[in-house]
Amino acid sequence: MKESIFKTFVSRFLILILNFGLVIYSTNMWGSSGKGVISIIIADLTIISFFANIFVGSSMSYFARKFRTEEILPFAYVWAILIGILIPVIFSFSRATEYFYFLVGLSVTSSLLTANINFFVGQQNIKLFNLYTVLQQVIHILFIIIIVYVIKFTSVNAYFVAQISCFTILFIISSFRITQSSDFKKISFSKGIGSKLLSYGWKTQLSAFLQFLNNRLSFYFLEYFKGIVSVGIFSVGIAFSEAVWTVSRSLSVVLYSDVINSKDSNDAIEKTKISVRISFLVTILFILIMLMIPAEWYAMIFGKDFRQTKEIVLLLSPGILAIAVSNVIGYYFAGVNKLRILNVKSMAGLIFTIISSFYIVPKWGMRGACIVNSASYCISSGVLFWRFYQITEFHIRDFILTKKEIAILVKKVVKTRR
Template identity: 35%
Template sequence: FLIFSSSIFLLKIINIAAFIFSLYFSYIISSLLSFILAIKEFPKEERKIYLWDSIKEILKFGSVSQLGNVIQYLNYRLSYYILNYYTTLALVGVYSVGVMFSETVWMIPGSISLVQYSRIANSEDLDYSRNLTLRLAKFSFIATLFVVFIFILLPYDIFSGMFGKDFKPVKSVMIYLSPGIAIFGYTVIISHYFAGTGRYIVNTKADFLGLIITLIFNFTLVPKYGYIGAAVTASLSYLTTGLFLLFSFLRETKTRGKELFISMDDVEFFLIKAGLKNMVIK
């Protein structure tokens, strides 16, 4: 931000290139500083060994993880380009606002998964990691579903009042996106289980499967149904990715299917954690 501000106020450079340059430069600076600070944590006599081992680990896991990130980005954003090709830029705007509102719900599972990932990555107890993942996935799903339900209850006129009458259909986009958005609240926690245990390849496979669904159904539904077709496609992609992750989790952790659902033990656990012990039914 400071570099970008300097480019504008000191160098009088006001264009997109200044922002992009500042962004890259800030990433490079922060990465170098992080690297230097991390190296200082290692004993001097062992720094070369740790450094080489770390580079190998980064290349081993990072390449698979970044490939998954690229596929995931295409999965999330390819609909815009296909929608723009078959319809108009105005309809892309309607769809974009609907996606923007819907994806704000993902801050809930995103925040939960950060805590989950740090705990799993620093634990060698797979049973603990499995149980933690199941508990957090259920809580994340409930919280996500609640917010999605609130969004669906919002009247159409709110969006036309905020963005103009042409954006009244934004709610329709959100309604068709809601099944996929809700299931994502559960499965993003599952995906971080695999990330935390070093099996990024599972997430990459799930993202690739979702991308295939995105390609097939976008070219099938968007020409006929426009932004509604794009929203349905996105939901199908999220659901497909989620189901793959769930089946992979069940298979690898030997978890029974019924354990994926909320039980009375889970309810009691959440109430106790929330400090509502008196509501726990014995």
């Protein structure tokens, strides 16, 4: 497991750098209003993905080795297409349709690719999981360069065209890999298997959707009370949060893959604690690095409108750390099919977010949104910590790497440099 964690950490660190590069480019290329549009569309895409992930998300990983490929992937593909079209149509009744076709394209292609990637996780093929998640960033950036500088299509729409193209190519390539070891002449739609996918999927996605609302409601409150420009500025701080979380989420995916394929509960708990302490220490390191950067540098890198980025990161940092650690514990509970606690923790944070945002965001704007988000993250994470340490003993060493683990990491770093 430690080798998989290390390789996943390296791949996520690369993604972290690429994410920052993409954020820097988009803010300088399209300004705070363009970044605001990207943030809102991606937020809509994330909402759609929660519905799509009922079949293409963790349920695909959970049942990857319990049923034949030909019995589960067809459900995922059909569902991805249906949801990818239906939800954007529903959205179009309540808002402008300028980006409707981009949203449909993003929804369908990203969901299809997600099904394949989560299938690899269930097969414990973490190598392919890491490869395709890194390629999503690399190819997206490559297509932006081609579209903007070769084709000379420079509007913010170039961002979405590049992303759709990226998802499409990676889906085709990953599908080819899957078909090599499958016989799709045996495709079947079993009512029993479909109901199991649905049952597991909606329970995990309910928690994920509630947590998303904790993460993203501030965007909509800011847009309503303060305008789209404030969303663009605030979104850069959130982008830093989510960039840091890529590390803990990656550790969580490795843990999840191990837990759903393990029959030893004590081993699963021990692996969870290893992931917790790595996530805790790495997140603190990244937060300190972000806070050491002068505010003027943020303005120089992202543009003059983004001078408040350091303050946003500072206000969000307690919540960033809390979520980074609780992500790991959340995946443990998902892996052992104890999903109720995930819904409870997300609901606790969401209730706080909704009630407090109506009072704090109109009064304090972006600062208020940061305070609400950070407090909500800490509340929801606290619920998970409480439940996890009800079933196991709490030790300070759960958050400190042992000498042996440090030696292993150093050895692997030296090895990779050679």
